[in-house]
Amino acid sequence: DRLKRNTEKIIEMTRFNEDILKSIPAGIITTDKDGHLLSVNEAAKNLLHENRRKNRDIDIMETLLEQLSETLKSNRVINNILTFNDIEGNTIYLDVTTSLLKGNESSKDGAICSFNDISDRKKFEKNMDLLDRLTSIGQFAAGIAHEIRNPLTGMKTSIQVLENRMYKNYDSSNERLFSGVIQEIDRINNLISGLLNFAKPRASKFEKTNLEEVLENTLTLLVNHADENDVEIKVSGCENAEVCADKAQMEQIFLNIIKNSISAVERSGLVTVCFSNSLREDGMYVTAEFYDNGCGIQLKDMPKIFNPFFTTKSQGTGLGLSVVYELVKINHGKIDIQSVEGEGTKVRIDFPAYGGKDFE
Ligand SMILES: Nc1ncnc2c1ncn2[C@@H]1O[C@H](COP(=O)(O)OP(=O)(O)OP(=O)(O)O)[C@@H](O)[C@H]1O
Numbered sequence: 001d002r003l004k005r006n007t008e009k010i011i012e013m014t015r016f017n018e019d020i021l022k023s024i025p026a027g028i029i030t031t032d033k034d035g036h037l038l039s040v041n042e043a044a045k046n047l048l049h050e051n052r053r054k055n056r057d058i059d060i061m062e063t064l065l066e067q068l069s070e071t072l073k074s075n076r077v078i079n080n081i082l083t084f085n086d087i088e089g090n091t092i093y094l095d096v097t098t099s100l101l102k103g104n105e106s107s108k109d110g111a112i113c114s115f116n117d118i119s120d121r122k123k124f125e126k127n128m129d130l131l132d133r134l135t136s137i138g139q140f141a142a143g144i145a146h147e148i149r150n151p152l153t154g155m156k157t158s159i160q161v162l163e164n165r166m167y168k169n170y171d172s173s174n175e176r177l178f179s180g181v182i183q184e185i186d187r188i189n190n191l192i193s194g195l196l197n198f199a200k201p202r203a204s205k206f207e208k209t210n211l212e213e214v215l216e217n218t219l220t221l222l223v224n225h226a227d228e229n230d231v232e233i234k235v236s237g238c239e240n241a242e243v244c245a246d247k248a249q250m251e252q253i254f255l256n257i258i259k260n261s262i263s264a265v266e267r268s269g270l271v272t273v274c275f276s277n278s279l280r281e282d283g284m285y286v287t288a289e290f291y292d293n294g295c296g297i298q299l300k301d302m303p304k305i306f307n308p309f310f311t312t313k314s315q316g317t318g319l320g321l322s323v324v325y326e327l328v329k330i331n332h333g334k335i336d337i338q339s340v341e342g343e344g345t346k347v348r349i350d351f352p353a354y355g356g357k358d359f360e
């Protein structure tokens with residue numbers, strides 16, 4: 001009878017331990033003292049499976065086993081944040097701790113590895129960093145922009161006056177020089193406008209805004225630009241594309257994104273804009289996705305694309321996406337860019353649907 005009770009107790013304990021391993025959200029892997037895999041819990045299987053699906057050629061398990069054997073060799077607890085890049089250009093962060101598995105007599109029985117996918121947390125931290133950086137750059141830029149614009153206006157006026165005076169002894173080379181100077185001044189002026197726009201967007205007027213209509217307006221502005229480059233733009237709508245936003249700012253967002261796509265695709269490229277609705281825990285959302293089959297963005301450039309003045313184009317100012325980022329934020333949206341070099345780029349923006357949320 002006693003034996004039976006004890007056996008039951010042991011079974012219960014074992015089951016309890018198994019339940020803990022099964023329910024814990026951390027991935028847990030154990031090996032024997034020679035580094036041979038002993039067990040992989042449910043969370044580890046899911047995490048590895050999910051990542052294997054996305055990564056194709058990266059073997060995360062191999063890396064984990066390496067760290068385990070390192071622990072076995074050195075008898076040390078090792079904590080690492082491992083990073084992997086998946087095929088979509090996202091970085092996966094795993095927080096991995098390996099330690100020795102010790103039996104009763106504190107003999108070395110093997111090693112245990114516990115790990116968590118902290119990619120979402122990392123992404124959030126990076127976003128906060130970016131936000132901080134953009135805010136301070138913005139304040140700095142606004143100051144400089146004002147200081148540059150004033151003398152610029154003076155210069156332009158003087159040049160125009162001089163030009164008129166020079167007309168009296170006409171010389172065509174002088175005329176070219178003058179118009180060159182004026183063109184350059186205009187160029188700086190445009191740059192400053194862009195900068196001010198980024199640093200201090202004018203007050204928004206939030207109203208019921210249909211994003212499909214906004215896109216239509218934007219496309220009329222872009223028709224020539226797209227035709228010139230022989231780029232086709234396809235649009236697919238959704239049931240309800242209404243959001244509460246500033247129409248002009250939405251147009252500017254779309255314009256900057258599509259202009260980037262047009263310049264990324266070679267001749268005969270394709271740009272697709274898809275709207276969709278989704279119901280989430282906190283209400284209805286409208287999503288706009290912009291796909292292009294252009295040159296894509298190099299992995300090393302991905303962290304920089306929202307930085308003001310980051311550009312890979314000879315004629316670019318690098319302000320387009322920083323303005324987009326700011327305007328999306330002001331209009332309560334979220335932006336995410338994914339890109340594969342040589343294949344294309346996807347820009348996704350989510351906005352709360354009209355009437356779905358109260359702001360301020
Ligand atoms: N759809 C895209 N395809 C490929 N690269 C892109 C795409 N969108 C942005 N980029 C990259 O991000 C960089 C920054 O874009 P951003 O719009 O901020 O500036 P820009 O286009 O270079 O200049 P501007 O928009 O001020 O004329 C680009 O120079 C380019 O390298």
Ligand SMILES: [Mg+2]
Pocket residue numbers: 256259260319320321
């Ligand atoms: Mg741009």
